[in-house]
Amino acid sequence: MQLILQDITKAFGEKSVLTGASFTFEKGKIYGLLGRNGAGKTTLFNCLSGELPPDSGAAVVQFGDAEKPLTPEDIGYVFSTPILPEFMTGYEFLKFYIEIHKNIPQTASIDDYFELVGIEPQDRHRLIKGYSHGMKNKVQMLCFLIAKPPIILLDEPLTSFDVVAALEMKNLLRDIKKDHVIIFSTHILQLATDLCDEIVILNGGALSQMDTALLHSKEFEEKIIEILRDPPHQPEAPPAAAASPKSAFSLRGKRR
Template identity: 30%
Template sequence: MIEARELRKEYGDFAAVEGSSFEVAEGEVFGIIGPNGAGKTTTLKMLAGLLDPTGGEATVAGYDTSETEMRKRLGFLPEESPLYEEMTPITYLQFFADLYNVPPESAQTRMEETLDELDLQHRQRQLGDMSKGMKRKVAIARSLINDPDVLIYDEPASGLDPLTTNYIIEFTAQLAAEGKTIVFSAHNLFHVEEICDRVAIMNEGEIVARGDLEQLQAEHGETTYHVYTTVQFDGAVRENGRYRHTVESMDAVDATRERAEAEGGKVVDIRTEESSLEEVFLNVAESGRREG
């Protein structure tokens, strides 16, 4: 559904994106994460046809990103999305439905259903009088007015209160469940981890790691084992009448079991803790700084 090949974007002597290549399958949610200035937004804008690549190429839904037909298949939500504040949600969405030549009856049905799903009230209020969260919901509805196959969402919940943020993340997950192909960027890695099938980590304009969470954890994360015994040794922490020993390998787990038995006790539980996406990201970033 999306294919990027050696995408590059230069501004003078500065390369904001250097040779990024990736594919996004139909119905997949693909996350792009990285620190500020990593090239995420530039990459998303090239995919959306808003920036011309200096090098490489990209296709969306089978069309080159420079083609008008591609834009008919795409819904794009930028991080900053100013609205026409003198309009109401209904007139604003109708304006964009007309731009996409959506038949009036289809447009009306789509607007009402989407605003219902987003739980947006006060649809006749001017946008300039609405909260940031309400405006963001209208911007999301705008991205869906043409019933696109592909959605590119850059920080869809940026700066919103926790309740609205969770609502928008859940709505994005619902869109994925309905078969939309989504490229998703967010600084809150918990949200990325929650809804993305695969993730690309960018740093200094390059993709430095990619894969599903299991692959990223295997390559860049750490596994911690919490071994619970009936006896205490080596500084174990007492928890609910037993002792927790934290180790980082199966060999250490076996050694802890043998030590417990030697002390007249036994292992009663073993729990595994995998690195979160945030911990994987920090490991990748730290590795890049050391190599730099």
Template identity: 30%
Template sequence: MISVDGVSKEINGRVVVDGLNLRIKKGTVFGFLGPNGAGKTTTIKMLVGLNKPDAGSVTIDGKAPSVASAREQIGFMPEAPYFYEHLTGLEFITFCSQLFATHRASREEIDELLQKVGIFEARNNKITTYSKGMKQRLGFAQALVNDPAYIFLDEPLDGLDPIGRRALKTIIGELKAAGKTIFFNSHILFDTEELCDEIGVLHQGSLLYSGPINEFTRGKSLEEQFVATIETLTDVQDAR
């Protein structure tokens, strides 16, 4: 279970996340939505223990995510991943794997993972030669290398072609079937609708909604309902 209790974060004197409360049960696929600048990336960084909340707390199965034993169970794909580009894909993933004490993948498991994300053929090429979508797939492999129970993905579908998106959605489906908990940020609401059990909607650092997707959409498409919700708020603010 992911528990977020009264989490706030200020950056440069501005409140970026404001009193956030979330409960995400094990095995849930959770989509975290919100306009650009809403605070999604700031939140996900606090969930994986890279940023400390100014107030409130985050726990994953009762532990702070910054604790080493919790990190063994966490996979994270950042919004704009940086790689050691002079390494090959295989070398990079092997390096990432070695950062884990108990959840260290074998050579066979790494090959299998690279097959799964679709970069096995390019595994011995330097990352400098990879396309944007290939780097995105490598970032995904990096997030899965420790076979984590909790997977956090910041805009995982960004930059992928339709085939890549489908492949990634299939993998997310398999991870869900294997009982993994997946938390992801996305602007691609069509795919989010297909993938998620639950969503959270963040606007200017405040949570507008969290819960089952159908209770938010009420018969509309997720995109339609999301745009209507955000536009209504923007109109109210403009009228002030």
């Protein structure tokens, strides 16, 4: 399975953020999406997930010889700022989320899922409103484990976790990558070298792949900085220009 991006463009007024982003992502790999602040990483994710319409271009999913347009149902999106129904408890939300995905067989119970990401029994029946940022991100990650989308987008996913939780999440992503295309944006170079199979750079509105041989070399950081220095940094459109996500992961009306 492949996710193929074809000349995706997006502008906010006169400000062009994506200028023809093209790339082919393959199942079984974790891709690190690197770029300067405002380079358009979140805008790209929003265009892929359906939160924002691209101005032009296309994204398709290819299964062998078959090809179809990318749809929101193909995507599991973990937002950098968690978006969850804070009036529900963690347990209530997972129960609800499993129910609306009842067509997808589950191999674990609700408590098993909580155990998987290290949310303690006493916290499972607390209101999500009282959860820390890291706990909310864990709940978001459980959503894609439940819905099993082929493509997972993670926007700065591990920055809110402590050292132990971050290691657990990295191991979880390594365990599931064989069944998914996983793309995560980060500005932490050490995280990219620890976790990624490939590095993709978003610079000047376009995507390019970094030589994999450099990923674990001493020159990695220096090369990244060299690439991102040119062209000059251009700020992304303000958050108000982005569409408001409907809820965590993709709580949309249509289901597979």
